Amino acid sequence: MRRAQSKAEERGASSPIYAGLRAKILNGELTGGTPLRQDEIARQFGVSKIPVREALRQLESEGLVEFRPRRGAIVREIPDSEVLELIDVRLALECRALELSIPQMIESDFQLAEEIHEEYAAESDRERWSELNLRFHHSILEPCGNHTLLTLLSDIEQRMGAATRLRVTRVSGLDRPLREHETILMACKAGDVDAAVAGLRGHIETTRKEFVAYMRRSQLKSLDP
Amino acid sequence: MRRAQSKAEERGASSPIYAGLRAKILNGELTGGTPLRQDEIARQFGVSKIPVREALRQLESEGLVEFRPRRGAIVREIPDSEVLELIDVRLALECRALELSIPQMIESDFQLAEEIHEEYAAESDRERWSELNLRFHHSILEPCGNHTLLTLLSDIEQRMGAATRLRVTRVSGLDRPLREHETILMACKAGDVDAAVAGLRGHIETTRKEFVAYMRRSQLKSLDP
DNA sequence: CTTGACAAGTTCGTATACGATTTTGCAAGA
DNA sequence: TCTTGCAAAATCGTATACGAACTTGTCAAG
Numbered sequence: 323m324r325r326a327q328s329k330a331e332e333r334g335a336s337s338p339i340y341a342g343l344r345a346k347i348l349n350g351e352l353t354g355g356t357p358l359r360q361d362e363i364a365r366q367f368g369v370s371k372i373p374v375r376e377a378l379r380q381l382e383s384e385g386l387v388e389f390r391p392r393r394g395a396i397v398r399e400i401p402d403s404e405v406l407e408l409i410d411v412r413l414a415l416e417c418r419a420l421e422l423s424i425p426q427m428i429e430s431d432f433q434l435a436e437e438i439h440e441e442y443a444a445e446s447d448r449e450r451w452s453e454l455n456l457r458f459h460h461s462i463l464e465p466c467g468n469h470t471l472l473t474l475l476s477d478i479e480q481r482m483g484a485a486t487r488l489r490v491t492r493v494s495g496l497d498r499p500l501r502e503h504e505t506i507l508m509a510c511k512a513g514d515v516d517a518a519v520a521g522l523r524g525h526i527e528t529t530r531k532e533f534v535a536y537m538r539r540s541q542l543k544s545l546d547p
Numbered sequence: 548m549r550r551a552q553s554k555a556e557e558r559g560a561s562s563p564i565y566a567g568l569r570a571k572i573l574n575g576e577l578t579g580g581t582p583l584r585q586d587e588i589a590r591q592f593g594v595s596k597i598p599v600r601e602a603l604r605q606l607e608s609e610g611l612v613e614f615r616p617r618r619g620a621i622v623r624e625i626p627d628s629e630v631l632e633l634i635d636v637r638l639a640l641e642c643r644a645l646e647l648s649i650p651q652m653i654e655s656d657f658q659l660a661e662e663i664h665e666e667y668a669a670e671s672d673r674e675r676w677s678e679l680n681l682r683f684h685h686s687i688l689e690p691c692g693n694h695t696l697l698t699l700l701s702d703i704e705q706r707m708g709a710a711t712r713l714r715v716t717r718v719s720g721l722d723r724p725l726r727e728h729e730t731i732l733m734a735c736k737a738g739d740v741d742a743a744v745a746g747l748r749g750h751i752e753t754t755r756k757e758f759v760a761y762m763r764r765s766q767l768k769s770l771d772p
Numbered sequence: 773c774t775t776g777a778c779a780a781g782t783t784c785g786t787a788t789a790c791g792a793t794t795t796t797g798c799a800a801g802a
Numbered sequence: 803t804c805t806t807g808c809a810a811a812a813t814c815g816t817a818t819a820c821g822a823a824c825t826t827g828t829c830a831a832g
Contacts, residue, residue, distance in 0.1 A: 333616055335816070336604075361783070370817045372597060375785085379561075379601050383608040391559065392784060392823055407695035410643060414696070418639030470632035471639070474699075560786070586813070595787045600815085617793055617814060 336373035339363065340380050347386050347397055348480055354399030358387065385481045400483060402537050408482050409533065413526045415475050416463060417519050420506075423466035424515050435461040435507055443500055451496065458503055462510060486533075499525070561598035564588065565605050572611050572622055573705055579624030583612065610706045625708060627762050633707050634758065638751045640700050641688060642744050645731075648691035649740050660686040660732055668725055676721065683728055687735060711758075724750070 343363070346352045358378060360371045367374070378395045381387035388398040438461055442454040456479065464472065502525040509518035568588070571577045583603060585596045592599070603620045606612035613623040663686050667679040681704065689697065727750040734743035 359783070360785095371784085372600075372786095372816055375597075376601060376604050379604050380608050383605050393825095394784060404695055407693045410647065410693055411640070411696050411699060414639045414643030415636070418635060422635065468632045468635055470629055471636050474636060584813075585815095596814085597786055597816095618795095619814065 334373065335367075335369045336376040336380075339367050339369070339374055340377035342367070343377060343381060344384075344386065347381070348483070350483075352397050354397050356397045358395040358397065360394065384477060400481070400486070402533075405482055405486055405533060406530065408478055409526065409530045412475065412478050412482075413523065413530075415471060415478065416459065416526060417523055419463040419466045419468065419471050419475065420510075420519055420522050421466075421515055422468060422471075423463050424510055424513060424518060426465040426467060427462075427510060428465075431461070431465050432507070432511055435510075439500070439503055439507065442503070443496075455499060462506065498528070502528070559598065560592075560594045561601040561605075564592050564594070564599055565602035567592070568602060568606060569609075569611065572606070573708065575708075577622050579622050581622045583620040583622065585619065609702060625706070625711070627758075630707055630711055630758060631755065633703055634751065634755045637700065637703050637707075638748065638755075640696060640703065641684065641751060642748055644688040644691045644693065644696050644700065645735075645744055645747050646691075646740055647693060647696075648688055649735055649738060649743060651690040651692055652687075652735060653690075656686070656690050657732070657736055660735075664725070664728055664732065667728070668721075680724060687731065723753070727753070 343352070343358070352358075360374050360378075364371045364374045378387055378389070382389055382395070385400075386398055387395050389395050435458060438454060438458045442451070442458060445451060445454060460472075463475070466472070502521060506518050506521040506525065509515075509521055568577070568583070577583075585599050585603075589596045589599045603612055603614070607614055607620070610625075611623055612620050614620050660683060663679060663683045667676070667683060670676060670679055685697075688700070691697070727746060731743050731746040731750065734740075734746055
């Protein structure tokens with residue numbers, strides 16, 4: 323193998339590995355339980371195992387990867403019960419963010435939210451619904467100005483996983499979330515914090531119920547072939 | 548140095564290093580900005596740099612340590628602005644946890660909370676106030692059953708740092724938090740979720756105001772010798 | 773055919789080694 | 803005295819090496 327390049331790697335060799343693996347896990351290319359062999363990943367990226375292990379450790383503390391002693395790392399399988407817990411966390415964080423956001427919102431924020439909302443309403447590709455839904459939520463939360471909170475929210479969303487979000491989105495139609503988004507946006511424009519937060523809360527609680535319904539169904543399916 | 552021990556290390560060499568460094572950072576033994584030299588830490592723990600680097604990476608993603616490219620790791624200095632942001636996150640998570648907790652609480656939970664409350668009231672050592680305060684909060688939040696949420700809360704508290712908590716606690720007296728705790732506990736016993744959450748919210752908002760006051764003072768001090 | 777045990781091959785975890793970069797110490801010049 | 807330059811030392815980041823643990827495949831016994 324090539325010796326250490328003379329080129330100055332500005333951010334270390336583990337960064338691209340971290341980013342690469344993270345992307346593959348989040349977009350569902352690597353699903354839960356898949357073993358992550360260090361030598362293989364090292365070969366793929368043309369480095370040794372050491373930066374690979376560092377990247378895996380970082381993914382571990384984000385909850386995306388799990389280390390088993392002496393048996394290496396696997397993509398973490400997030401149990402349904404934890405998804406429910408994460409939805410509650412999301413509920414708490416989004417509601418607080420919205421509370422802080424509304425007094426900070428200006429005309430351009432409303433415009434952006436509305437544009438995303440309309441794109442969402444016009445979209446027919448189910449695969450994109452979840453992405454547009456997320457973008458709408460971010461657009462009304464971002465003005466809150468609390469970077470720490472927003473980062474935490476992103477982490478939570480990623481931990482819930484793309485797959486989960488898709489499953490939930492499929493269960494519900496397009497109409498119901500759109501109507502709820504509209505209600506929330508109206509309340510934001512009116513500066514009515516309580517109404518907006520109540521709307522968002524109901525919106526997320528419905529998501530939660532939909533996930534519970536999804537759980538029921540998949541449990542039934544597994545019991546009755 | 549000794550060769551690899553035959554003894555089977557069940558959880559890897561990085562775990563004790565991680566725990567050790569974490570403890571030293573949280574209890575204030577290592578303060579913000581302190582450089583964390585890999586070779587030195589490795590010598591102290593009798594291992595090579597590799598497990599040290601893994602431990603540091605884990606601490607990095609918890610926000611306790613900062614890596615600068617090619618210049619190693621330092622204990623992260625948390626800016627006042629971020630502490631304010633973290634208090635908002637704590638507000639959101641604790642309020643939601645309490646909401647979920649109250650319907651789950653049984654007699655023994657009330658008893659535990661009351662015991663801690665009384666110990667708190669009787670404590671004269673200021674250094675222990677912050678610990679007892681934390682313990683009281685945990686006692687009423689733990690019944691919520693959402694492990695993910697509780698873990699996140701612990702992370703947040705640790706990130707705010709022992710030093711910060713002490714500073715804030717010193718500013719306030721003992722009476723005010725005690726009265727607020729009592730109000731919250733009463734509402735919990737009565738099963739009055741709204742009152743309890745409102746009480747907790749006010750309690751944390753006061754903490755926030757106290758921190759703002761602390762910031763003002765330390766800013767004035769630095770301007771006027 | 774199934775079970776158990778041992779050998780061979782994988783894969784992990786970390787010590788050691790080494791090039792590259794940053795920091796430091798010191799001497800020469802302004 | 804205060805810079806400026808540069809060589810020496812310290813420190814980082816990662817490749818390589820290797821023992822230990824785990825997995826897999828084979829074969830004999832039941």
